[in-house]
Amino acid sequence: MGQIAWISVFLIVVLPIDVNDNRRHVHVFYRGKRDQECVAKFWIESNGEKCIEIAYSKLSTKENQEIMNAIDSNWDFINEQIDKTFAGKKTVSKKIK
Numbered sequence: 001m002g003q004i005a006w007i008s009v010f011l012i013v014v015l016p017i018d019v020n021d022n023r024r025h026v027h028v029f030y031r032g033k034r035d036q037e038c039v040a041k042f043w044i045e046s047n048g049e050k051c052i053e054i055a056y057s058k059l060s061t062k063e064n065q066e067i068m069n070a071i072d073s074n075w076d077f078i079n080e081q082i083d084k085t086f087a088g089k090k091t092v093s094k095k096i097k
Contacts, residue, residue: 004081005096006031007070010039010063012078012096014085024082025055028067040064042071050075070096 004026005012011029018025028040040057044050052068052075059067071078074096081091 002085002091003093004078004091005074005094007067007096010067014082016085026078044071044078
């Protein structure tokens, strides 16, 4: 599991096994939970173009919007980290807003 960013109480993660999925996406987990369960999944592109959509979420509307705004503001960084994860390279994790 490649942690690529965190915002508030959430981790934004990319899973290396998702390399063959037809759309790029990120998973969201709560920070600091021992037995973590994915609480949301966001599509971040469609046909290679930026397109941020909720694929699945157990979060509130406000939390979803906060994460979507953070993904939008950091879209290039997140995609760079996804590329690194899929290439088997070390990723950089940072706090995003």
